[in-house]
Amino acid sequence: MEVKEKKVGLENEEYIINMGPQHPSTHGVLRLVVALKGEIVQRVEPHLGYIHRGIEKMCENLTYQQIIHLTDRMDYLSAHINNEAVCLTVEKALEIEVPERVKYIRTIMSELTRIQSHQLFWATFGMDLGGLTCFFYGLRDREKVLDIFEESCGGRMIVSYNTPGGLMNDIHPNFQNRVKEFLKYFRGVIHEYDDLLTGNVIFQERSKGMGVMTKEEAIAWGLTGPTGRASGFSCDIRKHYPYSAYDRVTFREILFDEGDVFHRYLARMEEMRESMNIIDQLIDNIPEGPYTAKMKPVIKLPEGEYFQSVETARGELGVYIVSDGNKNPFRVKFRSPNFVNLAPLNLMARGSKIADLVAIGGSLDLIIPDIDR
């Protein structure tokens, strides 16, 4: 007969729990090994690789047009922006100037992508903190953006609308009206987001002063996007290295000094408003012209190394392509914002409660497929 081993809990023994890979608040298949002492988090260790699909390696056997479709699957909430990053890199390598129309449409699409991504962030962040109603309000408005995508791109989430040199097809004739309608609608309801969550006392108590990253720490850890900007790190690629039509619009870079959960949340709320302003400036001025530059059917990049970064909804996405002159890239590397933003989780969450760990994790707005790639 098997003798049961009797374990005696020691006073100082750490209580280790596995959060994930299937856990409601890890937003996918992230696995956090959390060492607890009572309710207090002693140590957090993220374990990755549960959704690793080898996208970078797969890119080496695909043509540049095909790579686009893989990038959708990295950060699926910024699908359009990921596409754009690869296209910009390829265009940079080929030294192609894309038509003005393409630049405008790409910028509008990117900002719509940013809005819907932040809407989903708001929805899930509210749910992480226990406010279940947020989820439905967030998704209600997000549907409207997805409908716009569906009309022009065919896809709703995984749009694959870009192609090296331009766009897959022209925008739907209804596009401008739909976008304007959406902006009008969303300006009318965005105050509901603040009414439901931002102003709530419990929410503010839960989020203020939690998981603080100072500006120095944010720079040292390479935090980008709203996460970095909430700490005061001015890192908006759209502002500092404008691409597409971002040099033609005026917008505010949202910066806060506090760097806590609440201000990361606030940064995203403000970014939605700024994104609407950007779209406002472009939507009526989309120039006429072709929707794609003349491209050869087989794209071969000249030998060399190319890099381009863009601002996704979560931070800086860098695309690094090494070409040996073939139709396939020799090596592709994505600098994904989520991977970098996840790194200081231990630093932020140490010493806080389990509930805070969930809030901090939520405020980083992690997309796990983007971490593993």
Add this chain to the structure above:
Amino acid sequence: MEFSIYDFSSFTAWIDQSLRASMSPGLALAIEMLIIGVVILIFYAIVGLFLVYAERKVCALMQNRLGPNRVGPGGMFQTIADLVKLLFVELVPIKNADKILFSLAPYIVIIASFMAMGALPFAKGLHAIDLNIGVFYLMAVSSMGVVGVLLAGWASNNKYSLIGAMRSGAQIVSYELSVGMSLVTIVVLAGTMQLSEIVQAQQYGWFIFRGHIPAVIAFIIYIVASTAETNRGPFDLAEAESELTAGFHTEYSGIRFAFFFLAEYINMFIVAAIATTVFFGGWMPFNVYGWEGFNKVMNLIPPFIWFLGKTGALIFLIMWFKWTFPRLRIDQLLTLEWKYFLPINIVNVLIMALIVLLGWHW
């Protein structure tokens, strides 16, 4: 026999007399107990099913949705369908779980809520047992549920469950104090713990109006604390699904899970019913002293409708909390209780005692 929906005491007395006339007193008592047990059990099931349905509809209302609308008219039979499904779900055996405690826990939770149900005055004369320490009894039995929750968390052999149980232990024991103290405030005003007398004393003015500000404060604290005591949002830390998956009932399945689920809703009904009885006049109609015509119209509405209506309104309030507020953190929860509610409550009881002594209430 005269039967009236305004006064059940003659009806129950008639049952008692006719039973005693035909058999020995001991047997009559046993049969009476059986009848009461069956009636309460049926009522319990109906309330449980209705509240689950109501929660879904209220939650849908808050969330811009329709809620269940396929099974039966307006989705009425959705909960019954779910219950049938739960009855047939396998009871998954848990490795290394303490089997006896594991299967005992749901019963403790459900028995605690069942016992509290017996002491509630639903209408005049519709009262299973009218204890002279009614308020005390309700507080005692309603706090028994925490034992079940703790056992469930401990016996599940699951780390999340244990954290959930630990949290709920700290939470329920703390908030029990506030619930007790706010009820004591009203007991001071009423001068009795017997629920029927508390209700009777509120004929011309419910205690929440008669007790000036202390009664209002006591009510607010009671409703918040009892929401916490029943483990409902924003105080649902013991089962915080975004942190602990499902907390103390993570490992439960089938009918055992249904017991926890049902007990949660019944507890909500019980706390709302206690609040109704103690603060809002129980089954008493809304009467104002001197307004004869108005009182007559109000008295036409049967007492149990008054009781269920008031309870329903309070339940709606509790549901409203859950679907609009984010969850508190454990330390904030305990701070709220020990640093704010308890001191306020103690002062509140003293003020109430002073008011009663000086005769300032009306």
